Structure formats: structure tokens, C-alpha cells
Amino acid sequence: MTFHSLDFLVFFIVVTTVYWRLSHGAQNWFLLAASYLFYGWVTPWFCLLLGGTTLVDWWVARKMDPAAPASGPRWSRRTWLVVSLVSNLTVLGFFKYFNFFIDSVQAAMASAGLEASLPVLRIVLPVGISFYTFQSLSYTIDVYRGRLRASGSLRDFALFVAFFPQLVAGPIERAEALLPRVQHRRVFNLVVARDALVLMAWGFFKKLVIADNVGIIANRVFAMKDPGFEMLWAGVFAFGLQIFADFSAYTDIARGCARWLGFDLMKNFGHPYLALSPSDFWRRWHISLSSWFRDYLYIPLGGSRRGLPRTLVNILITFVISGLWHGAAWNFALWGAYHGLLLVGERTWGALRGVGRHPGRQRVPAWRVVPQWALMYVLVHIGWLLFREADAAMLWRDLTLVPGTAPLAERQAGLYLFLVAFTLSLPLWAHSLWTVWQGRSYSDRPVVREADVPTRTIVWQALAVGVMFATILVLRSRTSLDFIYFAF
Numbered sequence: 001m002t003f004h005s006l007d008f009l010v011f012f013i014v015v016t017t018v019y020w021r022l023s024h025g026a027q028n029w030f031l032l033a034a035s036y037l038f039y040g041w042v043t044p045w046f047c048l049l050l051g052g053t054t055l056v057d058w059w060v061a062r063k064m065d066p067a068a069p070a071s072g073p074r075w076s077r078r079t080w081l082v083v084s085l086v087s088n089l090t091v092l093g094f095f096k097y098f099n100f101f102i103d104s105v106q107a108a109m110a111s112a113g114l115e116a117s118l119p120v121l122r123i124v125l126p127v128g129i130s131f132y133t134f135q136s137l138s139y140t141i142d143v144y145r146g147r148l149r150a151s152g153s154l155r156d157f158a159l160f161v162a163f164f165p166q167l168v169a170g171p172i173e174r175a176e177a178l179l180p181r182v183q184h185r186r187v188f189n190l191v192v193a194r195d196a197l198v199l200m201a202w203g204f205f206k207k208l209v210i211a212d213n214v215g216i217i218a219n220r221v222f223a224m225k226d227p228g229f230e231m232l233w234a235g236v237f238a239f240g241l242q243i244f245a246d247f248s249a250y251t252d253i254a255r256g257c258a259r260w261l262g263f264d265l266m267k268n269f270g271h272p273y274l275a276l277s278p279s280d281f282w283r284r285w286h287i288s289l290s291s292w293f294r295d296y297l298y299i300p301l302g303g304s305r306r307g308l309p310r311t312l313v314n315i316l317i318t319f320v321i322s323g324l325w326h327g328a329a330w331n332f333a334l335w336g337a338y339h340g341l342l343l344v345g346e347r348t349w350g351a352l353r354g355v356g357r358h359p360g361r362q363r364v365p366a367w368r369v370v371p372q373w374a375l376m377y378v379l380v381h382i383g384w385l386l387f388r389e390a391d392a393a394m395l396w397r398d399l400t401l402v403p404g405t406a407p408l409a410e411r412q413a414g415l416y417l418f419l420v421a422f423t424l425s426l427p428l429w430a431h432s433l434w435t436v437w438q439g440r441s442y443s444d445r446p447v448v449r450e451a452d453v454p455t456r457t458i459v460w461q462a463l464a465v466g467v468m469f470a471t472i473l474v475l476r477s478r479t480s481l482d483f484i485y486f487a488f
Contacts, residue, residue, distance in 0.1 A: 001041040003253045004207055004480065011038065016260055024185045028159055031261070035164035039128070046126045049095075050162055053088060057136045058150075058157045060084040061143040065150035077144060084140040092133045095125055100328030127486050128168035130325055134292055136161050139175040141296055148176050156182045165257040169250045169485040171268040171288035178263070186262025191453055196259035198461050202431075203252030205468040210428065211246035212477035214238040214421045221417070222388060228406020230414030232398055233381075238421040240384045244273065245428060246484045247286070271432040273380070276364055276372045278342040281380060293322050308351055315347065316340040326387075327487065331395070335387040342379060 001008050015034045019027055040047040061084075064077035139160070143150050151157040160179050166172075221227055221235025251268040258265045268287050275281035282290045298318040304311040316337065323336020364372060389395045404411070 001038050002483065002486075003250065003257075004204065007041065008038075012257060012260075019261060020188050027186070028155055028182060031164075032155060032159045032162065035159065035162040035167060038164040039162065039167055043124070043126075049091060049126055049129065050132060051158075053091065053133060053136050054158045054161045055154075056087050057084055057140050057161075058154050061140050061150035061157075062152075064140075064144055081140060081144045084137065088133050088137050092129060095123055095129060097324075097328045098123055125487070131170050131172055132161055132167060134289075135172050135174075138172070138292060138296060139179075142175060148179075151175075151179060151183075153183070163258070163263070165254040165261075165263075166265055169247070169254075169483055170286075171251060171254070171266045172292055173265060173288070177266065181263050188262065192259050194458070194461055196256040198256075198464055199252050199259070200256030201465045201468040203249040203256065205249075205427070205472060206245040206252070207249035207483070208472050208476040208480075210424050211242050211249060212479065212481045213424050213475070215242040215246070215481045216477060216479055217417050217421055218242050218388070226397075228410050228414065229401040229403040230406060230411045231417070232401060232414075234414040234418040234421065236381050236385050236388070237418055239388050240273075240381050241421055241425045241428070243384065243387075243484055244269075245425075246481075250483050250485065271435060273377060273428075274373065274432055274436065275376050275380070276369065277376060278339065278346050278379070281376065282339070282343070289322070289325070293318050297321065308347070312344045312347060315343050319343070329390055330392070331386060331388075331390050335383055338383050338386055 001011060011034075015031075019030060022030055036047050036050070039050060060080045064080040139148075139157075142148050151160075156179065159182050160173075160175060163173075163178070163182075215238070218235050218239035221231055221238070224231065227235065248269045251265075255265045255267075266288055270284035270287065272281055272284035275284055298314055301314040301317060302310055303314060319336040319340030320333055321336070323332045323334070323339075326332045326335070385398060386395065389398060406414075
């Protein structure tokens with residue numbers, strides 16, 4: 001079931017209506033059942049994997065809770081942690097990377113002059129498996145570290161893992177933030193609900209008007225056999241807009257749905273295309289995933305505590321693995337390595353200048369803001385080319401193209417597609433610049449009482465929602481595309 005379907009609209013209205021008429025315990029049971037219905041709507045057997053992950057990690061956490069009398073010595077708790085890691089990563093690895101591994105081994109053997117026929121299975125990748133696996137793993141790791149107590153309620157933990165608004169494409173929540181909301185009584189707040197409706201409308205607008213329309217441009221350009229320089233980079237620009245609008249749209253809809261149910265999910269994007277440096281970009285892009293890799297991979301590897309050379313190695317390892325998390329293909333590993341190298345260059349340059357461990361957080365002089373932003377924007381989109389282009393030969397061809405060599409008609413077509421994509425992106429830029437001017441995002445404003453909300457605010461909210469949905473009806477793409485991150 002996808003957010004931009006009629007099925008989901010009916011599902012969400014029914015769920016919300018029934019949910020607020022139930023007691024707290026019944027709400028959790030009902031939400032858990034609704035979440036499994038949502039996840040198994042198209043492919044019911046996916047629920048078996050989700051349930052298996054939930055049962056294993058709930059049981060393991062109970063066994064290794066350091067505050068539990070029966071948890072045993074540290075070495076036995078470490079064994080239980082290994083059980084969680086192995087079970088989760090084995091399932092993820094099999095469904096996501098088995099054929100990639102087989103193909104890579106066969107290619108390596110062929111390059112060495114050896115022929116081998118290894119088994120290839122038709123494996124369907126369960127939607128959202130990378131997201132809920134990492135969310136569940138963070139729970140068992142935090143229990144092992146003593147940061148939180150193991151949940152005594154299987155129902156509450158199962159709802160934490162399967163909560164439908166963020167189950168399929170995040171944000172990847174931490175138990176210390178989401179579990180307390182599951183465990184405690186929730187109260188409907190009309191002010192929060194109205195704000196959530198605006199957030200959801202903005203998400204639907206980004207998905208249906210911006211992402212799907214520029215996605216058609218990107219798909220057609222990357223389907224071309226030999227696009228020229230201008231056409232190719234119009235496609236890359238369109239893809240950069242698509243992946244941001246598409247993914248942030250899912251997050252906004254998820255956060256809006258969760259708020260209607262009394263939950264507050266973490267912010268996953270902070271206007272990443274305003275970034276001035278590689279580290280600034282990764283503080284703004286897919287925040288829940290980048291912080292997960294920081295806390296559960298980069299820091300355990302040693303982080304920046306063991307000198308500059310080891311820090312640079314840790315950064316590269318973290319980003320290559322982060323790239324492979326996105327998909328079982330070498331272009332994703334290359335994309336991760338590319339961003340890792342950008343961060344390595346930034347950290348090395350910072351060390352040479354003596355500005356400490358976080359050069360990306362240094363104040364940028366006013367005269368350097370625009371050129372530094374433009375450079376970072378170009379570097380990010382070179383990365384999107386690596387991310388989008390799966391064929392190595394085509395990628396090398398793309399990177400060696402020279403402007404002005406394509407036929408005039410194709411160059412004009414490339415400029416036209418760029419202008420179309422740019423026009424569609426104007427609401428994104430306006431929203432980002434408005435947020436910077438305001439100093440905070442609309443969705444981050446503090447909760448107030450209904451009596452304290454001015455009438456003009458309610459009118460503006462109603463007008464904004466009406467305009468966005470009217471624009472969706474007029475300008476939405478006639479070709480509906482799946483959310484990009486469903487594939488990861």
C-alpha cells in the first residue's frame with residue numbers, strides 16, 4: 001500500500017477514526033494490526049520476515065538487558081548481541097545481496113579466465129527491509145550498551161518496529177525516542193492535527209507535482225543510448241530534484257500521519273541543497289540514516305579518536321557500506337566511496353588549516369557563500385550521476401562528455417528540459433529560502449493551545465492546503481511513479 005493511492009486514503013481515514021475511540025492498550029493492538037495490514041497489503045508473506053525480526057530482537061534484548069537479574073555476565077550478553085546481529089544481517093544479506101554476490105564472484109572468475117555456473121535465485125526484495133532491520137538493530141545495540149531497558153511488552157516493541165507511517169522508508173527511529181510514545185497514553189490535539197495536514201499536503205505536492213514530473217524527464221534521459229552533455233546533465237539535474245522531492249515527500253507524509261496518531265517522528269531532511277560543504281550536506285540529507293551509521297559503525301570503528309589517518313579510513317569504510325545499504329550494485333558503492341572521499345578531502349584540508357575535527361562547521365565568510373554553495377551543488381550532482389548510472393561503460397562515457405559537441409537540436413532540447421525541471425523545482429527553493437529566513441521550518445514550530453491560535457493562521461492553513469491539492473489535481477503527473485526509496 002502506497003501513500004499516494006486511494007487504498008491508503010480509505011485505510012488512513014478508517015484507522016484514524018477508530019483509533020481515537022479506543023483505550024491506550026486497544027490503540028496499540030489496533031495500530032499493530034493496521035501496520036501489518038498496511039505492510040502485507042500487496043505481498044502478505046513479507047509480514048513473516050517482519051514478525052521474525054521482531055520476535056528475535058525482542059527476545060534477545062530481554063536476555064541481555066543489563067538491569068535484568070537473569071541477563072547474565074557481559075560475555076553472555078555479547079553472545080546474545082551477536083545472535084541479533086547475525087540473524088538480522090543474514091536475512092538482509094540474503095534478500096538484498098545474494099544475487100549481487102553471485103554475479104560479482106562470476107565476473108571475478110571470468111576476468112581470471114575461469115568459467116563457473118553458480119546458482120542464481122529469483123529473490124523478491126521485501127519493501128522496507130533495510131529500514132526496519134536497522135531500526136530493530138539499533139534497539140538491541142542500545143539495550144546491550146545499557147542506554148535503555150528492554151521492553152517487557154512484545155506488543156509495544158512490535159508496534160515500534162512495524163509502525164506503518166515510517167515502516168517502509170523511514171525515518172529510521174530510535175527506541176529511546178519512539179518507544180515511550182508507544183508506551184504512554186496519547187491525546188488528540190487539534191492544533192497538531194491541522195499542522196500535520198499542512199505537512200501531509202506539502203508532501204503529496206512534492207511527490208505528485210514535482211518528483212513524478214521531473215522523474216519522467218530523468219527516466220527518459222537515462223534511457224537514451226548516447227545523450228550529449230547538455231541532455232545528460234539536464235537529466236542529472238532532474239534526478240537530483242526527483243530523489244530529494246520524492247524521499248522528503250515520503251518523510252513529510254509519514255510525519256504528518258504519525259502526528260494525527262499522537263506520535264512525533266524525527267526530521268529526516270534539513271534543506272540539503274543549501275549545504276556549503278560535504279559534512280554540511282550529510283547533516284542535512286537522510287539524517288536518520290547518516291546518524292545511524294555514525295553511532296553504530298563510524299564511532300565503534302574508532303571515529304575520530306585515533307588520529308587523522310585512522311579517521312579517514314573510518315570515514316571511507318562507513319560511506320562505502322552506506323552506499324551498499326542503498327542497493328546491491330557497484331554504482332552504489334562507488335557513490336558511497338565518492339562522498340567518503342569528499343569528506344576525507346574536507347577533513348584533510350581542515351587539518352592542514354588547523355581548524356579541528358569539524359571544518360564544515362566553521363563560519364563561512366559572506367563573500368564565499370554563493371561560490372561555495374554552487375561548488376557543493378555541482379559535487380552532489382556528480383554523485384547523483386554515479387548513483388543513477390548503473391552501467392560502468394556508460395558512466396565513463398558520461399563523465400568524459402564535452403559541452404557543445406551534440407547536435408544543436410539536442411542541445412536546445414536539453415536546455416528546454418532543464419528549464420522545465422527548474423520551473424517545477426521553484427516551490428522547493430522557495431520553501432528552503434523561506435525556512436532560512438524564518439530561522440525554522442513550519443513543521444518545527446512549537447505546539448500551542450487551540451485558543452492561542454490566531455484565526456488568520458487557520459485561514460492561511462486552509463488556503464495553503466486547498467491551493468496545494470488544487471495544484472495537484474491540475475499539474476500532477478499522469479504517470480505515477482513509486483517512491484524511489486521503496487527499492488532500498
